[in-house]
Structures are given as structure tokens and as C-alpha cells.
Amino acid sequence: MLLKANAMTDTKNQFPQLFLRLALAVTMLSAVADRLGWWSKENSAWGNMESFKEYTRQLTFFLPETMSTFSAYASTFFEILFPLMLIAGFKTKIAAYGSSILLLIFALSMTVALGPKAPLNYSVWVGSAAALLLAVQQQYSLSIDQLTKK
Template sequence: MNVKYIKLFLRLALSSAFLSAVADRLGYWPDELSAWGNWEAFEAYTQSINPWFPKSTIPIVAIVATVLEVLFALLLLVGFKTELIAKLSGLLLLLFALAISIAYNVKGAFDYSVYSAAAAAFALSTIHSKYLELDSYLSSSKE
């Protein structure tokens, strides 16, 4: 398979995973498909996997995580600074996986494929060819 299609698939898969998680915590998924279902449940989960943060800072941690997920999803979707955003996405996913693993156990991070998603993001960051990316348009318009 051509690497440009693999790169596109990685971008779409990571973007959709981030956006789906955000939609869940904002209550856009039906209850039977939802992990959190609402913001309050998401904040409670954020506290449970980050017990080292003071409880008063959890709303900020939850907001920062959500903003980063939306931002990374949109930038990956359009292909802007893909390699950098993929690295940052991998780091965010790895931090999430480690938090789950430390707070509960590694099985949760494995069950939700968070380590796999982090690996996919880091793999995406190594693919430098451009395909259906804003970056390719921007670089060609500079020439």
C-alpha cells in the first residue's frame, strides 16, 4: 500500500478518535455508546486518573485536555504541521495511557488502545511525504 494512503488513514483515525472522545464528554453520544456521557463524569474520571493534581485544578486539566484534543484533531484532519502535531498528539496520548496505568492498571490503557494510538501518532510523525494536506498547499504557494 502506498505510504500516502497510510498517512491519510492515520490522520483520519487519530482525528476521529479525539473528536469522538470530546463528543462523548460533551454528551453528544447516546448513553448506550457513551463512556462518560457528560462533562461532570469526565471531570470525575480526570480526577481519578490524576490523583496527584489538587481537586481544585481538575476543571482546568479537563478543559486543557479537551482543547488540545479538538485542536490536534482539526489540525491533523486538514494536515497543518502534521509531523509536529502528530508528535504532540503522541505525547498527549502517552501521558493519558501512563495516567490510566498508574492510577488503575495497565489493562485499562490496553483495553482502550491508548498505547496503540500513541504509537500510531508517533509513526505518523515520521512520514514526511504530503498527501491531501494543507501543508503541501502552503509550501507550494511559497515557491
């Protein structure tokens, strides 16, 4: 029996691949919604951008304060951009690699600043690995990428 080189792009795996794209995207957008105050207080980790900037400062204690503040806004920008790209399936490979790298940076920063349990509690390592798995796919089903493929 011959195995396909890339099982996740097999037609029977279109749903799992789409589910992975959407799960990554919704998870990242939920974090943005939290820092923008869109979740109720009881469901919120930060509740506003000021609290998120303080948390980012804690994770990036090794950076000057201006760079830490910049990283809070930059991470928010990418946590909006990459999920929207994943949902649409537009430049999916770039969005998946970007998501993986972003989540890896979070996981490493959380580990250094807070210890190993923090990124494990929030499944940041799993998210980074899942995004990396998505990034190495040869094609993306149910996506703009698939529609525009030549």
C-alpha cells in the same frame, strides 16, 4: 534494490498515511463528543463534562483538584485542536507529536491510576505510537502542508 528513506511518504502510501491521520482524528473527536453528551447513553463512557472531570480526577489523583479540573479542560481543548489539524493536514508534524504526547500522558495516567489493562482496552498506547509514527514523516500527502510547501 534501493529503499526509500521514508516509505510512508511514497506515493503508493498516500492513502495509508491519510487513513492514519483521519483514524487518529476521528478517535480523539469521538472522545470529545462523548464528554459533551453527543453520543447516546448506551454508547457513552462519560456522557457529560462533569463525569469526565470526575474521571480525570481519578486519573490525576496526585494533582490538586484545581489542576485536575484544568487538565480535564486542557485535554479537551487539545483533543479538539490536534484532530482538526490532522484532518486538514495543517502543521501535521506538530499535531501528530502533540497527539502522541497527549495520548502518552493518558496511557501513563491510566496505568498508574487504574492498572495496565485500562489503557490496553482503549488502545491508548497504540494511538500514541501511531501518532508518533505519523509525526516522524518527512512530508504529508493530501494536506495543507503539502500545498504550502516551498
